[in-house]
Amino acid sequence: MKILFTLALALGLLQPAIAESIRKPNVILIMADDLGYQDLSCYGHPSIKSPVLDQLAKDGIRLTNFHSGATVCTPSRMALLTGAYPVRSGWTQGVVGFLMGNKDGLNPDALTIAEIFRDEGYATGISGKWHIGHLPETRPHRQGFESTFYCPMSNNQLKEIWRNDEVAIKDVDNRHFTEHFHTEALRFIRENQEKPFFLYLPHTAPHFPVQAHPDWKGKSKFGEYGDVVEELDTRTGEMLKLLDELKLKENTIVIFTSDNGAQGGEKASNLPLRGNKWSPLEGGTRVPGIIAWPSKIPPNQTSDALTAAIDLLPTLCRAARIDLKKHSQNKPIIDGIDVWQTLTGKSTQHARTELLHWHGKSAQPQALTQGDWKFFPDQRDTLTKADPTKKPEGPNAPALYNLKEDIAESKDLSQQFPEKVEALKQRLTQLVEELNSSAKLKITTP
Numbered sequence: 001m002k003i004l005f006t007l008a009l010a011l012g013l014l015q016p017a018i019a020e021s022i023r024k025p026n027v028i029l030i031m032a033d034d035l036g037y038q039d040l041s042c043y044g045h046p047s048i049k050s051p052v053l054d055q056l057a058k059d060g061i062r063l064t065n066f067h068s069g070a071t072v073c074t075p076s077r078m079a080l081l082t083g084a085y086p087v088r089s090g091w092t093q094g095v096v097g098f099l100m101g102n103k104d105g106l107n108p109d110a111l112t113i114a115e116i117f118r119d120e121g122y123a124t125g126i127s128g129k130w131h132i133g134h135l136p137e138t139r140p141h142r143q144g145f146e147s148t149f150y151c152p153m154s155n156n157q158l159k160e161i162w163r164n165d166e167v168a169i170k171d172v173d174n175r176h177f178t179e180h181f182h183t184e185a186l187r188f189i190r191e192n193q194e195k196p197f198f199l200y201l202p203h204t205a206p207h208f209p210v211q212a213h214p215d216w217k218g219k220s221k222f223g224e225y226g227d228v229v230e231e232l233d234t235r236t237g238e239m240l241k242l243l244d245e246l247k248l249k250e251n252t253i254v255i256f257t258s259d260n261g262a263q264g265g266e267k268a269s270n271l272p273l274r275g276n277k278w279s280p281l282e283g284g285t286r287v288p289g290i291i292a293w294p295s296k297i298p299p300n301q302t303s304d305a306l307t308a309a310i311d312l313l314p315t316l317c318r319a320a321r322i323d324l325k326k327h328s329q330n331k332p333i334i335d336g337i338d339v340w341q342t343l344t345g346k347s348t349q350h351a352r353t354e355l356l357h358w359h360g361k362s363a364q365p366q367a368l369t370q371g372d373w374k375f376f377p378d379q380r381d382t383l384t385k386a387d388p389t390k391k392p393e394g395p396n397a398p399a400l401y402n403l404k405e406d407i408a409e410s411k412d413l414s415q416q417f418p419e420k421v422e423a424l425k426q427r428l429t430q431l432v433e434e435l436n437s438s439a440k441l442k443i444t445t446p
Contacts (some may be wrong), residue, residue: 024196024320025293026252027117028185028239029312031080031200032232033073033129033154033207034277036262037286038269039229045269047222052237053256054377058256059292061343063302066289071278072360073154074100076259076309077132077202078342081112081143083313083336085356087363087435094361096131097157100349103131106143106392111331113313114144114198119324123192126150127184136165145200149184155204156253175211177204178228186242193246196320205232208263225267250295253319257309258287260360274409278326278360280367280376281409289391291343293319298345305350306369310336315343356431368428372404375424379412398425 038044040056042062069079074095075086080088090107094100106112118124125147126140131154133139140148141164149168151161155177161169172180185201205228212218212227216234220226236256243249261284262268264276275281288305291297296319317324318340328334341347357367357374367376379399398421400414414421 003194022249024120024122024322025296026196026248027198027316027320028189028252028254029080029198029200030236030254030256031128032229032231032256032258032288033202033204034260034263034266034268035229035258035288036268036285037208037273037288038271038287039206039262040233042290043048043288044271045222048220050225050229050233052240053288053290055144055237056240056254056292059294059299060297061291061303063289063291063303063307064307065304065306065307066257066287067285067306067355067357068287068356070360071260071280071284073129073259074105074365075276075358077130078106078110080309080312081106081109081114081132081200082332083113083310083334084110084332085310085335086358086433088332088335092221092363092389095154096134097153099361102176105135105138108137108142109331110143111328111334112144113316114140114200116313116317116322116324116327117198118144118146118163119327120320121196123147123188123197123385124200125185125188125192125197126200126202127181127188128200129154129204129207130202130285131422134254139165142439147188149181151204155207156209162429171317174204174209175213178235179213182239185239189239189242189246189248193248196414200369202259206230206268208266208268243294251420253291253293253296255312256288256290260284261287272408280357280359282374282403282407286361297343300399301345305339305342306352306355306371307339307350308352308355309335309336311339311352312336314338315340342401354427356428365428365432368424368431369403370424370427372402373420374401374403374409375399375421377425377426377428379414 040050040053042057068076070076070086072095075091078086078089089110114124123146126145127149130150130152134152159172161296210225212224213231214233216227220230260277262270270283273283275283314336315338318338337351339351342350354370356365359366376399378396398414399412401409
């Protein structure tokens, strides 16, 4: 009898641990808006202080070759949520409300990560900037998000926050967008702490107009832009503290990134990269990428492996033990690659070897990275112009850079390596043909 009692007691003590190991991980996907590659101290900014995100990077992995889904807001968000190049979801150019009509947006037939996680029993929520469709059928509660609190467009276009199909807050003070989205995110976590949840937190900051919250104004050594970034850092810390208090930290995957590179003309920094938002140069697409999961991802990692925002969907599905093939049947092809083995340090053979890059104005790929090489079929796309939406004039000629030796894309090697130029040109053509032939949703080109 004593043995049975001891065994029952031991099993009782083990039940919480067993339940925790069986429960699928929570996911929090935080995305800044127009945050430059160097705009966090852990990425080298000399003045902006981001101790919370620095520690998050130490707790997990800091990706130094992580690329957004595109070089401007709308297509980058389409790519992030669908795990596919944005042309597969109907993107043609620009952003909703600029170059792209207000009636355009994410194709309702697209498969989003929120739909996948919702159908797997997760509570799904968005608190932040949407900007991938304003028509009723394209709104977040019809794209897999059960809880919605969102600005339909950019903070320079609309000063409203919506819930589902109705305006929740009118005339939002731009200085308080981050506070509103943060408060809602904390509410969502508290209300869903008893079940797995997927929270998408796409902030409007530090997108222009850059205006600091009164509680942060003047605190940074880098002016108002620094104030805004440091508010993001502090509020992220408050969220991580809540996870700790609710005993959710060990089973929560936290990702922090940016939707594209820094906006030209702002105080943001893409150094040591060349180019800005809109441009297929590294400055337009390479962004901070931090991923932490204390119980699974080893701490103090830095990786220069080529990784993209479209890889998050298949990788998070793998981490959450979700059968992606079950959900993706008869849906547009997913271009993202499962890079879980790289994040966990279990493989030195990184899954992604190449990536297409897009100019913000064109649904035609403007560059291809393959290994250390980056190829532009038209070097005019490498030029930085005052108006990035206008294609530079001049003769068409290719450009080739070795990113390992020249991350700033400053030395064109196309003349020295004509064989490499030809090989990458053929590969780019092949990839474009595959995109067009396999698309289940409309793809158009200018």
